[in-house]
Amino acid sequence: PRIDAEFFAATGQRFATGLKVMLRVSASMHPVYGFSLVVTAVNPDYTMGDLMRRRREILERLQREGILELNRQLQWPAVPQRIAVVSAEGAAGYGDFMNQLYHNPSRLRFKTRLYPAVMQGTSAPRSIISALECIAAEADMWDGVVIIRGGGATSDLQAFEDYELAANVAQFPLPIAIGIGHERDITVLDWVANKRLKTPTAVAEWLVSTG
Numbered sequence: 001p002r003i004d005a006e007f008f009a010a011t012g013q014r015f016a017t018g019l020k021v022m023l024r025v026s027a028s029m030h031p032v033y034g035f036s037l038v039v040t041a042v043n044p045d046y047t048m049g050d051l052m053r054r055r056r057e058i059l060e061r062l063q064r065e066g067i068l069e070l071n072r073q074l075q076w077p078a079v080p081q082r083i084a085v086v087s088a089e090g091a092a093g094y095g096d097f098m099n100q101l102y103h104n105p106s107r108l109r110f111k112t113r114l115y116p117a118v119m120q121g122t123s124a125p126r127s128i129i130s131a132l133e134c135i136a137a138e139a140d141m142w143d144g145v146v147i148i149r150g151g152g153a154t155s156d157l158q159a160f161e162d163y164e165l166a167a168n169v170a171q172f173p174l175p176i177a178i179g180i181g182h183e184r185d186i187t188v189l190d191w192v193a194n195k196r197l198k199t200p201t202a203v204a205e206w207l208v209s210t211g
Helices: 002-011 044-064 092-102 124-136 154-160 163-170 188-192 200-210
Strands: 023-030 034-042 082-087 111-116 144-149 176-180 195-197
Touching: 002 034, 002 044, 044 163, 044 188, 082 092, 082 124, 092 111, 092 144, 092 200, 111 124, 124 144, 124 154, 124 163, 144 200, 163 188, 176 188, 176 200, 195 200
Parallel strands: 082 111, 082 144, 144 176, 176 195
Antiparallel strands: 023 034
């Protein structure tokens, strides 16, 4: 518990499968139970350095392929009101977005449809890509797309540090606004999407302000 708490305090994430860590261990040999290693400390700088390296490599690859800025170059309509939403059905972030959008003081009217996706874990990138593919098949129905997810631990956002997902967002034919996590959270998608906002509620506020 001590090591886990210290690691979370330094990195903002919990230990999870696929995370690279540098451990300090003590070794012992027991006549009955045999050889064992006891973890005494974890170096958080090593893990954070690996995450930053992965993000840099993805961005550099997108730049080499000439697609890094494609979505950022698209223009939103002067008054975007037909919005395709990629989020998890029933999630608090989605509820906050919808409440802010449909109870705006200006009484602006919006048309939205949820394209549900898994927003956490190893299956999230493929699930979000599938939702985007469904939207692309109906692109003429929408002015733009929002991908939203409420806050959580930094480790919960690792699904958004994915090359295939970033490449799909970068090349998507409609402008995409991202509202993932808290204000401090930044992922690869924030670098490739047309618009980056700090939270799902902030995305809704921005849409209302454009009207």
